[in-house]
Amino acid sequence: MSKATSQEVDTEAVAPQSVSFWQAFAFWLKLGFVSFGGPAGQISIMHQELVENRRWISERRFLHALNYCMMLPGPEAQQLATYIGWLMHRTWGGIVAGVLFVLPSLFILIALSWVYIAFGDMPLVAGLFYGIKPAVTAIVVQAAHRIGSRALKNSWLWGIAAASFIAIFAANIPFPVIVLAAALIGYVGGRVAPDKFKAGGGHGPADKSFGPALIDDHTPTPEHAKFNWVRLAKIAVVGALLWTVPMALLTTSYGWNHPLTQMSWFFTKAALLTFGGAYAVLPYVYQGAVSHYGWLTPTQMIDGLALGETTPGPLIMVVAFVAFVGGYVKGFFGPDALFLAGMVAACLVTWFTFLPSFLFILAGGPLVESTHGDLKFTAPLTAITAAVVGVILNLALFFGYHVLWPKGFAGSFDAVSALIALGAAIALFRFKRNVIHVIAASAVAGLLVQLL
Numbered sequence: 289m290s291k292a293t294s295q296e297v298d299t300e301a302v303a304p305q306s307v308s309f310w311q312a313f314a315f316w317l318k319l320g321f322v323s324f325g326g327p328a329g330q331i332s333i334m335h336q337e338l339v340e341n342r343r344w345i346s347e348r349r350f351l352h353a354l355n356y357c358m359m360l361p362g363p364e365a366q367q368l369a370t371y372i373g374w375l376m377h378r379t380w381g382g383i384v385a386g387v388l389f390v391l392p393s394l395f396i397l398i399a400l401s402w403v404y405i406a407f408g409d410m411p412l413v414a415g416l417f418y419g420i421k422p423a424v425t426a427i428v429v430q431a432a433h434r435i436g437s438r439a440l441k442n443s444w445l446w447g448i449a450a451a452s453f454i455a456i457f458a459a460n461i462p463f464p465v466i467v468l469a470a471a472l473i474g475y476v477g478g479r480v481a482p483d484k485f486k487a488g489g490g491h492g493p494a495d496k497s498f499g500p501a502l503i504d505d506h507t508p509t510p511e512h513a514k515f516n517w518v519r520l521a522k523i524a525v526v527g528a529l530l531w532t533v534p535m536a537l538l539t540t541s542y543g544w545n546h547p548l549t550q551m552s553w554f555f556t557k558a559a560l561l562t563f564g565g566a567y568a569v570l571p572y573v574y575q576g577a578v579s580h581y582g583w584l585t586p587t588q589m590i591d592g593l594a595l596g597e598t599t600p601g602p603l604i605m606v607v608a609f610v611a612f613v614g615g616y617v618k619g620f621f622g623p624d625a626l627f628l629a630g631m632v633a634a635c636l637v638t639w640f641t642f643l644p645s646f647l648f649i650l651a652g653g654p655l656v657e658s659t660h661g662d663l664k665f666t667a668p669l670t671a672i673t674a675a676v677v678g679v680i681l682n683l684a685l686f687f688g689y690h691v692l693w694p695k696g697f698a699g700s701f702d703a704v705s706a707l708i709a710l711g712a713a714i715a716l717f718r719f720k721r722n723v724i725h726v727i728a729a730s731a732v733a734g735l736l737v738q739l740l
Contacts, residue, residue, distance in 0.1 A: 345503040453679070
């Protein structure tokens with residue numbers, strides 16, 4: 289259908305019927321297996337499915353939730369899934385959405401990590417990775433375009449995105465500083481030029497709609513999403529117990545200096561430092577896991593990042609690879625239980641890495657829901673979204689550099705990878721192909737190149 293007027297939308301579309309818990313469960317399970325492309329690609333997939341196709345949530349409500357998740361430490365795409373699941377089906381809806389976003393990638397990474405560490409070099413997997421990496425680059429570029437086309441609706445927001453890109457690319461300014469600066473600009477801008485900082489931007493199709501949504505712009509906040517001090521206290525107590533009890537059991541059973549206890553403590557700290565996504569925390573993880581603790585080698589860390597890039601789920605799931613390799617190599621449970629040691633370490637680290645994300649959403653969600661119509665809160669969040677577009681563009685260049693010049697600019701240009709990336713971009717932009725189809729085709733292309 290061509291560009292429809294609001295009247296055509298009203299007459300041709302009706303709001304979706306209520307979605308049952310198990311219908312949502314099926315969707316979140318599917319999402320856990322198809323969420324490739326890092327946070328940018330994952331957010332793009334969720335927008336296409338939840339806002340455009342299924343209309344479970346409106347554009348404005350989706351962006352408002354996304355802006356909040358961007359401000360938090362931790363994997364923003366997983367937090368966004370948790371937030372929408374919670375909004376639709378209360379606490380268990382959020383837990384299910386967040387867990388299913390992570391669980392498939394955990395199982396896949398445990399299996400791949402075991403094959404990697406137990407069987408060494410694998411030409412087959414190397415060939416698959418060779419084709420997938422250029423495709424991931426194209427997916428991130430497409431995600432920057434999709435989010436930018438929605439968020440950058442006037443010259444003010446374009447300026448914030450450009451400044452954000454320059455700040456992180458040229459000046460290497462930390463992402464939290466960029467977020468705080470954007471929030472400050474949005475706060476001031478919301479007072480000076482409020483029409484420029486409305487959710488969705490100030491010009492063009494700022495009120496873009498894909499039809500009435502189940503959770504629409506003016507849908508009343510459900511009872512469970514309203515702020516309540518007693519509910520907040522309960523979440524804080526439960527969250528503290530969920531962290532303290534397993535940490536106390538590890539300490540009393542194995543001692544504070546045991547690798548399992550140290551992994552749990554180290555990745556708890558990492559979870560609170562992941563402003564800006566996985567790439568912001570990878571230097572910290574590298575320094576601790578490789579240089580300080582010696583859980584794995586530098587080469588293994590790079591290979592783990594490649595696995596994280598090419599499997600579904602948050603890129604920060606590379607921590608599961610780090611823990612598995614560390615547990616397997618250290619052999620916590622003896623030489624006959626190497627796989628068990630790696631699996632237990634991977635599961636523990638995943639628990640301590642993602643627990644804070646659930647608490648941030650379940651505790652902070654009611655406060656955020658109370659602000660989605662208030663400009664003094666939405667203006668800073670709108671500015672943050674614009675800044676994130678610049679950061680995602682920088683991420684795309686980061687991928688492109690390492691894929692097309694694998695040995696740096698001093699080395700040769702990888703023309704075959706460039707052709708695979710170009711083909712993936714054409715499939716995504718011109719023919720609107722599914723991300724999974726693009727990744728599968730690129731993997732086959734990479735494998736054929738390696739075989740030839």
